Amino acid sequence: MRQLAAGNAPRATWFMRRVSTIFREVLVNQIHILETMMPVDFLGFRSKLNPASGFQSSQFREIEFAAGMKEPRLLQFFINEPESLAQLQKRLDSPTLADAFWKLLIDRGFDVPHVIEEDDSEACQKAHAQRVKELRKVYQEPEKYYDIYELAETLVDLDENIALWRMHHVTVVERIIGFKQGTGGSEGVGYLRSTLTKRCFPDLWNVRTMIELP
Numbered sequence: 001m002r003q004l005a006a007g008n009a010p011r012a013t014w015f016m017r018r019v020s021t022i023f024r025e026v027l028v029n030q031i032h033i034l035e036t037m038m039p040v041d042f043l044g045f046r047s048k049l050n051p052a053s054g055f056q057s058s059q060f061r062e063i064e065f066a067a068g069m070k071e072p073r074l075l076q077f078f079i080n081e082p083e084s085l086a087q088l089q090k091r092l093d094s095p096t097l098a099d100a101f102w103k104l105l106i107d108r109g110f111d112v113p114h115v116i117e118e119d120d121s122e123a124c125q126k127a128h129a130q131r132v133k134e135l136r137k138v139y140q141e142p143e144k145y146y147d148i149y150e151l152a153e154t155l156v157d158l159d160e161n162i163a164l165w166r167m168h169h170v171t172v173v174e175r176i177i178g179f180k181q182g183t184g185g186s187e188g189v190g191y192l193r194s195t196l197t198k199r200c201f202p203d204l205w206n207v208r209t210m211i212e213l214p
């Protein structure tokens with residue numbers, strides 16, 4: 001984010017590559033270690049975890065909030081943890097990686113509007129459509145805007161890696177506990193599946209539909 005604020009797209013790209021490698025090699029791959037447990041063995045200690053759950057992972061929420069997926073209602077799981085709560089509140093109140101990316105594009109002369117709040121309003125939809133229109137210039141002629149193109153692709157890598165973690169996690173969860181309710185009180189697999197389409201950079205995904213053969 002600091003490199004983006006300084007307008008240094010190549011350096012930001014370099015850092016994002018590191019982030020993606022760590023995400024993929026450490027976070028996505030390690031989740032499968034859990035599958036080496038038999039469901040019946042996991043059940044042997046599952047009740048002792050109750051009511052703890054992944055909902056209490058402040059690091060996971062911090063990654064989401066910092067990247068651009070802010071959901072204030074998720075703070076409720078940290079009411080008994082003042083330090084985590086304060087840290088997450090700070091993240092909620094601070095600009096995100098997505099904000100930093102859009103600001104860099106504005107500084108480079110792109111007409112990308114600021115989206116104040118994500119909702120179903122016409123204004124919000126229009127703002128996203130305008131962003132996609134501007135991004136299309138980059139994706140249609142990558143050579144012309146190569147540093148921005150490369151940077152944007154590393155942000156898509158981050159989104160893809162978070163989505164991959166979610167897919168691998170929910171698959172492991174289904175394999176171990178099936179459709180049992182989560183210890184954190186959610187529906188379990190049903191809830192986790194509903195998170196699979198979350199994106200920090202939806203416009204960077206939507207632009208692909210608009211690309212045409214030159």
Ligand code: HEM
Nearest residue numbers: 034053054055057060173176177182183184185186188195
């Ligand atoms: C067999 C092992 C596991 C099971 C059965 C399991 C199950 C679940 C379930 C059912 C949820 C939904 C929340 C709830 O109601 O509890 C959840 C959320 C979550 N779990 Fe796991 N989990 C397992 C392993 C892990 C591991 C190893 C990690 C971290 C490395 C992890 C991290 C998370 C996170 C961060 C969430 C929140 C996801 C979100 O809200 O989008 N889980 N897990």
